[in-house]
Amino acid sequence: MTAPRAPIEVREFPVPELPQGGALLRTAFSEVCGTDVHLWHGRLAGVPYPIIPGHVTAGVLERSRGQARAIDGTAINEGDRVVFFDVHRTCGRCMACTVNRTPTRCASRRVYGITDSATEGLFGGWSQAVYLEPGVVLAKLPDAVSFEDYIGGGCGLLTAVHGIERASIQLGDTVVVQGTGAVGLSLIALARIAGAGTIVAIGAPADRLALASRMGADAVLDVERTTPEERLQRLSDLTQGQLADVVIEAAGSAHAIEEGPNLARNGGRYVIVGHYTNVGDSRINAHEQINRKHLDIRGCWGSEAGHFLRALRILERHARQVPWNEIGAKTYGLHDLNAALAEAEAFTVPKALVEPNRSR
Amino acid sequence: MTAPRAPIEVREFPVPELPQGGALLRTAFSEVCGTDVHLWHGRLAGVPYPIIPGHVTAGVLERSRGQARAIDGTAINEGDRVVFFDVHRTCGRCMACTVNRTPTRCASRRVYGITDSATEGLFGGWSQAVYLEPGVVLAKLPDAVSFEDYIGGGCGLLTAVHGIERASIQLGDTVVVQGTGAVGLSLIALARIAGAGTIVAIGAPADRLALASRMGADAVLDVERTTPEERLQRLSDLTQGQLADVVIEAAGSAHAIEEGPNLARNGGRYVIVGHYTNVGDSRINAHEQINRKHLDIRGCWGSEAGHFLRALRILERHARQVPWNEIGAKTYGLHDLNAALAEAEAFTVPKALVEPNRSR
């Protein structure tokens, strides 16, 4: 990606020399997520174009200098299937990292596929090989998890693991998920895995809602064919008037913010995890929607190494029951990336995958 | 108060017969709070006019049937200075009371001065005597606390104790309080008592800001003479660009809601405790103000017996240093209540007090 709105170019780079502790990954899959579309639209500040996009990526360890190790200390050897946490640096010393304990807001945070120029190295997954710099958090992909499962979850799964943590789901809680994109679909599955009672998904279109049901939703409401009043009524009917203990926003729409608090019970929680870009303002009534409701609203930004590790544990146990591999429905080679971006821009599939080493 | 907007009438009632466990309080002071103005404007639904207003009230125990006891078990005797928690009934059995642990949202909640008709008994403080029904949470006013201190804090102090609980203040936190009415002033004092570092108050007019300083604010910003941008800049200067760990809204204005999140640091907390009535919508940007900020927003409704008890403990220890008695600046007898309401409506004093037994 050489510049905003410019066509993706395929370039060749020399094989990097590895420092002690560094490694090289032969890419199996990377993904096109919403952030990549924003990158292409030039909506993120300070991006050092040209970049190699692709932050969440999986592959096979091709070479390492020194014994590679997973975050939990287990050895990783050449030929192992490997995944890594895309945030490769936070400073560990600033107010955000230490005092405020919000490492996702560290000003020095570096993320594969976003913050590093292609001139600095192979820091992105839309490439046949990815440079794993010393200190990157690594893990072996568990045997029970296919590349397709992992990349189907992808960055949306990590975002969703953080969102579920912020949601503090208790056993039997009624949960509403607004949005049936990659993040919303993972949230539905994770809410079910976390012991929720009734789960209601709000989204569109019909095939996405069908997938939402397969991910674990008990009821699905088409946001394009129902009014907010009808959705509130439906939720009320499903819960004997109690409404939702937890509502999680993963829709990225200003309207969702206006509707969400109304779906939560008094003293409930509303987690906002879908607004990774600015889509405009929402109108909120502080008296009716927050103060009198005694509502908790919790923003949720980025993810941490712990969310990456928990995502792997969850996939290991549940990937056979939960169709994460259906999220990444369509796969593109390096020479089709402009089509992949167009598809992602148009939301026609939940997620487009990138398979840089496939024979064309 | 016979009906919305009707003049207050002074009526005589027979001395009530007391059931076992009931008591009669000779009123020293009650107050005119914002809720009383709302009652007079007819903005609360389901109020059984005629009512005797006055929810937070202090007095002397005139008579009890059976030994009266404080919530902690100590005996209360005739002649003792007594205060009581104004929420005299919650059901203890509904979803709100038990499952959701939000007793302030119990549908059966009964509050002195608001929910009980004058035809049912002396359930309000704008009366020479108040009936204390069996089970009301009672306490002796500590010797170190004057009636003026207690009623100066009044219902705003209880609201503020709950607000501070929701704010989870840590030692040294920077705190912004929006609003310098009765609730805001108590919040400033309580934030200081809870170990805050820098405290910044935003309000008006000048004499209220001067009182805010005496309550414990390190800096005061006149909301009428500064722009939101100037206030943000000032806060940034005071905190080396770190902004506030906690912002607490006690202004009751739609603009305050729009400004508040901008004053909080990433990962901070925003407590909304000032919107006890609907003043219209606010415009919020979910991306910039909540999601990317990783912000917690916490609505806070009503107060519980624990907040009442903690308020007394705080007054006992701090009433000599903190000028709570200056909040209740002006006192009215029963025959001047229409003037008191007019004064409260016009916000000319932080709080008007009612002294039903004073000689005129």
Place this chain on the structure above:
Amino acid sequence: MTAPRAPIEVREFPVPELPQGGALLRTAFSEVCGTDVHLWHGRLAGVPYPIIPGHVTAGVLERSRGQARAIDGTAINEGDRVVFFDVHRTCGRCMACTVNRTPTRCASRRVYGITDSATEGLFGGWSQAVYLEPGVVLAKLPDAVSFEDYIGGGCGLLTAVHGIERASIQLGDTVVVQGTGAVGLSLIALARIAGAGTIVAIGAPADRLALASRMGADAVLDVERTTPEERLQRLSDLTQGQLADVVIEAAGSAHAIEEGPNLARNGGRYVIVGHYTNVGDSRINAHEQINRKHLDIRGCWGSEAGHFLRALRILERHARQVPWNEIGAKTYGLHDLNAALAEAEAFTVPKALVEPNRSR
């Protein structure tokens, strides 16, 4: 149960007259839990013998005076399958109920089968009919849940729901459960339902461990055939040396308390929920087991209406996958209760059930 250690006697009582809001339940099943054995041993203070034991109980609504309603407001009619929360009164006004928010420690707490004399009414499940006094928290048993599922979970399930709440399980957490009695078995199932990763059960004998596996444990360790050092080593092997994020004690043994902290990781949680009676002291090293480990230890007493409600929601969704009905393996009629108590005392089955209306 006329007195400690005395044989159980079968007595007849008149059919009670119902006050407004009261109801009568025709008992399907009650249970013999550990508390009943303690009652029989006379180990609980202040029990008003003679009593009708049996606190958790299920049956069919035989008669009600006025429309009976579940806690969420749904109507309950004669002939419906009904369950109720066994804590039928807390005061709602004391320090425990309000200020400290620990209603399970309310001094006025009344529990079916324990705190009410048989002379006062049918307050226990070892009876063909149970009196449901006005205000008891009721619920319909969901259609998907059999009486056997519900009573197999029984009071151990409610205790376990509270224990899991105290454990704050995060997705993918490694969990150790000490004890494979009725509480431990439910904890295993609930940890799985709450999204735990690896679950390790410690208990005995072999058939109980086999049931622990069916409830959801990934690994089981026989407490009688392994040493604490072997168990620690095994856990370490299973977790790449990371140990458990959460350890939950449901063994009721002093040794379990000594071992538990060693199984938790630094900064982990240790929930103690199995010591409902005094079995003697444990030796703890505060430096190694608490302070340096930065460990959280959380005692957990009794359960609240919310835990009852959540238990029902969980049973509704999971009773087909989780063999709760295998916990209550053996059933007794009213005339076999001495045998049932002997069996419970000897721990030969996870739980003995009582079926008062069965034809002999």
Place this chain on the structure above:
Amino acid sequence: MTAPRAPIEVREFPVPELPQGGALLRTAFSEVCGTDVHLWHGRLAGVPYPIIPGHVTAGVLERSRGQARAIDGTAINEGDRVVFFDVHRTCGRCMACTVNRTPTRCASRRVYGITDSATEGLFGGWSQAVYLEPGVVLAKLPDAVSFEDYIGGGCGLLTAVHGIERASIQLGDTVVVQGTGAVGLSLIALARIAGAGTIVAIGAPADRLALASRMGADAVLDVERTTPEERLQRLSDLTQGQLADVVIEAAGSAHAIEEGPNLARNGGRYVIVGHYTNVGDSRINAHEQINRKHLDIRGCWGSEAGHFLRALRILERHARQVPWNEIGAKTYGLHDLNAALAEAEAFTVPKALVEPNRSR
């Protein structure tokens, strides 16, 4: 300190060359804390003797290579009074640092005065100059805080700030502090600053209890002249039988652990922060002291940069009211360090200070 139990030797080292971002501090004061006595007794594993002890230290910036900056970004210049966080490295990548969020348990943690050999550089405060390596968390000592205030608080104050965070003190809480050493005395002051109600200190001897009162205790109990039963009775009398909401252990005695839970109310918190070395086992009754009490016990290890920063904010605001400077009562030069250690070993003063640059 060349080896355990060996006399302290005074050695000369060359002035270090500074890398980019490094700095040199001219020491004003360091301290002799309990850890230094443990180091001298050889009770910590893996210490690379010879070492320069002295972890918490204050001084004047003598020289820096590149602009030195405080953690909040403010510039620090030569001649400024400077303090630094003694934990100079954690890895930021291991399970403890990221997944478990317990950086004080990072296996790579490096602490001035403990983990670095004197052969590696001036990594301790018992030296005329201290090397501040790049990345050390720095701060200017606020103008209102004297060196004596800061070092009087010293490492005990940082430990206490973390302990108070773990204690979750609410406004008006009754707090018991076990122990009146450097940590206990700071805990008393911080509990008061955090808004506690009644504070009771348990310790000895008489002059230490007198200092405890000046730090903010309402009542002091001499642990050598009262029995545990008498102390429980006294606490009960002071609290109308309610006991303490929070008990904090800073005594480092096995007996304190046995007594502490009895002083807490049902549902209260017990923070264990005084067992930095192994003094043997304690006997605990899980039924009476944890399970039935529904007690939270929270171990607390080390401190983080945030605690360091909060300590400075607190000192800035409260050092004039709280006599922290009285804790560091006695001062020693480099040639008297053996006497200082002996004094610290014998507990004859709350804390011995080290003043390396004083003229003898």
